[in-house]
Amino acid sequence: MGFFRVKKSILNGNVRISGAKNAALPILAASLLTNDEVIIKNVPDLLDVQTMLCIIRESGRNVEFKDGVVKINSNVSNGTISYELVRKMRASFNVLGPLAAILGEAKVALPGGCAIGVRPVDFHIEGLKKLGFEIEIEHGEVRAKFNKKENEVVISLPFPSVGATEHLMTTAAILNGTTIIENAAMEPEIEDLQNFLNGMGAKISGAGSKTIIVEGVNSLNGNIHEVIPDRIEAGTYAIAIAATGGKGYIEKVNPSHLDALWQVLKDTGTKLEIFEDKVFVDGTGEKRSTKINILPYPGFPTDLQPQIMVYLSVAKGTSTISENVFKNRFLHVDELVRMGADIYLTNGTAIINGVEKLSGAKVEGTDLRASAALIIAGLIAEGITEVYNDYHVLRGYENIVEKIRGLNGEIEHLG
Numbered sequence: 001m002g003f004f005r006v007k008k009s010i011l012n013g014n015v016r017i018s019g020a021k022n023a024a025l026p027i028l029a030a031s032l033l034t035n036d037e038v039i040i041k042n043v044p045d046l047l048d049v050q051t052m053l054c055i056i057r058e059s060g061r062n063v064e065f066k067d068g069v070v071k072i073n074s075n076v077s078n079g080t081i082s083y084e085l086v087r088k089m090r091a092s093f094n095v096l097g098p099l100a101a102i103l104g105e106a107k108v109a110l111p112g113g114c115a116i117g118v119r120p121v122d123f124h125i126e127g128l129k130k131l132g133f134e135i136e137i138e139h140g141e142v143r144a145k146f147n148k149k150e151n152e153v154v155i156s157l158p159f160p161s162v163g164a165t166e167h168l169m170t171t172a173a174i175l176n177g178t179t180i181i182e183n184a185a186m187e188p189e190i191e192d193l194q195n196f197l198n199g200m201g202a203k204i205s206g207a208g209s210k211t212i213i214v215e216g217v218n219s220l221n222g223n224i225h226e227v228i229p230d231r232i233e234a235g236t237y238a239i240a241i242a243a244t245g246g247k248g249y250i251e252k253v254n255p256s257h258l259d260a261l262w263q264v265l266k267d268t269g270t271k272l273e274i275f276e277d278k279v280f281v282d283g284t285g286e287k288r289s290t291k292i293n294i295l296p297y298p299g300f301p302t303d304l305q306p307q308i309m310v311y312l313s314v315a316k317g318t319s320t321i322s323e324n325v326f327k328n329r330f331l332h333v334d335e336l337v338r339m340g341a342d343i344y345l346t347n348g349t350a351i352i353n354g355v356e357k358l359s360g361a362k363v364e365g366t367d368l369r370a371s372a373a374l375i376i377a378g379l380i381a382e383g384i385t386e387v388y389n390d391y392h393v394l395r396g397y398e399n400i401v402e403k404i405r406g407l408n409g410e411i412e413h414l415g
């Protein structure tokens with residue numbers, strides 16, 4: 001199994017941000033709603049994207065992916081997606097509704113648990129039932145069969161789930177009548193999905209707010225769309241530059257998608273200059289502690305929680321991070337403690353007592369963002385750090401070795 005070997009470095013320079021994984025995935029799933037050609041640009045070449053492309057191929061559509069551009073054409077003909085593909089990535093489940101809407105019936109495996117805790121799909125299933133699908137769960141698979149949709153359906157989500165919001169708004173786009181999603185997630189990726197679907201002829205409004213209104217249309221056509229920049233990748237590099245005490249530009253980003261991060265970095269002593277599509281990060285000053293509440297957008301993102309914890313692990317004073325999205329997303333804490341961090345957990349909150357320095361060690365990445373955090377920890381730790389389970393990082397960070405080296409960071413990917 002591969003790993004990353006990282007040495008203490010000060011990151012300086014410029015880094016260019018790729019297209020957003022979490023926007024590309026639901027957009028690719030939504031491309032199943034038409035048999036016309038769809039062209040999607042600025043798609044990052046990542047394991048998760050490759051998994052979604054395999055699913056689209058399995059559905060019968062033809063897929064080409066070259067230089068960040070995905071071209072999809074030919075008809076959707078198969079609505080059964082194999083367990084092997086769903087097991088690799090939870091976002092695969094989001095093809096169930098679109099496939100069942102276009103073919104009348106579809107079957108997708110239930111996604112399993114994952115390292116960041118139990119991640120149920122009950123909101124997805126309850127929502128699909130409201131949209132008029134009969135659902136059967138048997139042998140670890142979910143079968144959705146379209147029956148009849150009421151003219152006006154209101155789905156009120158118990159929690160603003162990103163995946164459920166995207167899955168239900170996509171599926172509703174080609175079902176008759178109006179669908180109103182209340183307590184919808186407000187993440188920028190949902191707005192990007194709305195723009196993509198509307199470009200295909202859908203009538204959706206409200207993405208980015210708590211209420212999304214979908215006026216169903218009979219069919220959707222092809223579209224050309226460019227995916228928004230990856231705010232989590234941008235945030236990861238901003239934190240990495242700041243944590244190592246370096247300076248640099250995060251380029252090709254939409255800074256307004258990361259206001260919660262900018263606030264925390266400024267409050268803790270990192271200087272920032274924010275431009276229209278880039279941000280200058282100056283982490284040369286002393287870092288101070290803070291309190292962070294992890295919340296759905298526009299709150300501080302859970303996908304930057306492990307990375308900011310590393311930054312705070314060497315800040316002066318005691319910080320707290322309360323995780324309110326994935327209560328058990330703290331598996332990286334034990335690994336950071338092995339590197340000399342002083343962190344303990346109490347009731348869904350991490351208490352971080354800043355230490356002078358971390359020390360390099362062999363550590364295991366448990367999920368995508370935890371692994372990115374351990375790489376940042378390796379960049380600030382004395383000596384050498386080896387981050388095992390490289391595939392987590394490859395699921396979500398395009399060209400991470402080249403990008404960190406471009407910032408003068410010492411990192412190797414070893415097989």
Ligand code: UD1
Binds near residue numbers: 121160161185
């Ligand atoms: C998406 C992101 C992921 C991010 C997360 C939260 C993608 C591909 N992934 O994941 O990177 O960490 O949003 O910002 O975009 N829940 C239920 N029942 C459900 C669905 C969700 O109880 O049916 C709970 C989850 O367990 C979790 C919370 O809702 O506690 C939020 O999860 P959700 O927003 O759905 O995350 P994902 O869409 O899976």
